[in-house]
Amino acid sequence: RAKELGRNRFATFHPEFQDKSSHQSAVIQALRHSLRNGGFRLKLQPKFDIRSGQSGPRMIGAEALLRWNAPGLGETPPDVFIPIAESTGLVRELDAHVTKMLVGLLAGWNSDGGPCPTVAVNISAQSFQDTRFAERLLELLAQNAVPPTALSIEITETTLMKRSSSASDNIRSLRAAGITIAIDDFGTGYSSLSYLQRLPLAELKIDRSFIARIGGRDRDGEVIVTAILLMAQALGLRTVAEGVETDAQFEWLRSEGCDMVQGYFLSPPLEPQEFIRLYREGRARPDPAAPTAEPGA
Numbered sequence: 119r120a121k122e123l124g125r126n127r128f129a130t131f132h133p134e135f136q137d138k139s140s141h142q143s144a145v146i147q148a149l150r151h152s153l154r155n156g157g158f159r160l161k162l163q164p165k166f167d168i169r170s171g172q173s174g175p176r177m178i179g180a181e182a183l184l185r186w187n188a189p190g191l192g193e194t195p196p197d198v199f200i201p202i203a204e205s206t207g208l209v210r211e212l213d214a215h216v217t218k219m220l221v222g223l224l225a226g227w228n229s230d231g232g233p234c235p236t237v238a239v240n241i242s243a244q245s246f247q248d249t250r251f252a253e254r255l256l257e258l259l260a261q262n263a264v265p266p267t268a269l270s271i272e273i274t275e276t277t278l279m280k281r282s283s284s285a286s287d288n289i290r291s292l293r294a295a296g297i298t299i300a301i302d303d304f305g306t307g308y309s310s311l312s313y314l315q316r317l318p319l320a321e322l323k324i325d326r327s328f329i330a331r332i333g334g335r336d337r338d339g340e341v342i343v344t345a346i347l348l349m350a351q352a353l354g355l356r357t358v359a360e361g362v363e364t365d366a367q368f369e370w371l372r373s374e375g376c377d378m379v380q381g382y383f384l385s386p387p388l389e390p391q392e393f394i395r396l397y398r399e400g401r402a403r404p405d406p407a408a409p410t411a412e413p414g415a
């Protein structure tokens with residue numbers, strides 16, 4: 119790789135690819151390979167309940183985040199490969215693969231008798247177009263003796279933009295079975311907000327771009343987040359702030375009545391065994407000696 123770089127003065131991230139489309143086809147090929155042979159891992163980023171009246175932040179669950187060491191390409195982040203998987207329809211297989219990995223973890227934790235957290239999985243819009251998505255997922259949980267309340271699902275506004283009946287039907291079936299649904303990256307989509315009343319959603323995750331603006335000079339960030347919190351409360355939705363990185367953001371969110379937070383300030387994504395250990399110890403946050411950012415991220 120170093121030799122190649124030396125030869126190619128115009129090298130970018132992957133010097134072996136002459137253009138974007140050859141990089142894309144390499145990613146697609148590598149995805150197919152890893153879907154068959156393995157190569158994906160999950161990290162779990164804890165979610166903390168911060169409602170006032172409590173002594174401190176309490177770990178209540180996590181979000182599963184996909185990690186991929188792509189054959190021939192190296193460690194590749196989801197922001198790179200998810201859009202490519204979406205453009206080819208491979209994302210449905212990927213969603214199914216991730217869900218299986220997570221249900222495997224949950225099944226182990228449920229069978230060993232200890233307390234079990236609720237873990238969220240990110241599911242793409244395309245999976246929700248499949249009329250049998252909810253049915254298959256509930257079947258998978260039943261086969262593994264995992265209660266539906268152990269799983270929650272994050273979807274983006276894009277999933278609801280299509281206003282398709284299959285997406286709504288899947289959401290209703292999942293909710294009826296006890297699976298909570300969260301709207302991810304709230305505020306970044308372009309959809310009408312009517313779905314918030316129309317569908318049985320439980321949670322609204324405020325996109326980290328808004329959280330990053332808390333504590334700015336002009337107070338613009340605070341204005342938007344306050345408005346989102348008020349709307350969510352009026353609609354009976356729980357609120358989660360994502361990407362909380364500072365003490366100032368954390369304290370402000372708590373004083374404004376945000377229900378839950380996620381972000382490097384309290385914990386980076388963790389190895390699953392590390393997450394379950396901390397969860398069961400009932401500790402407020404990971405060891406302060408542990409690195410605060412994800413290694414290699």
Ligand code: C2E
Nearest residue numbers: 183184195196197200216240241242361362363381382383
């Ligand atoms: P997301 O669902 O909004 O996930 C949160 C992202 O923010 C994660 O990035 C996480 O590592 C990162 N993050 C967490 N705390 C902080 C923080 O304090 N500061 C900053 N700057 N970032 C933080 P990641 O893991 O790279 O994932 C990116 C996106 O890729 C996710 O955004 C999600 O939309 C998607 N994704 C990840 N895993 C999956 C998956 O299994 N399936 C699908 N369909 N999408 C996935």
Ligand code: MG
Nearest residue numbers: 181240272302
């Ligand atoms: Mg998410």
Ligand code: MG
Nearest residue numbers: 302303323360
């Ligand atoms: Mg998010």
Ligand code: MG
Nearest residue numbers: 303325326360
């Ligand atoms: Mg986000």
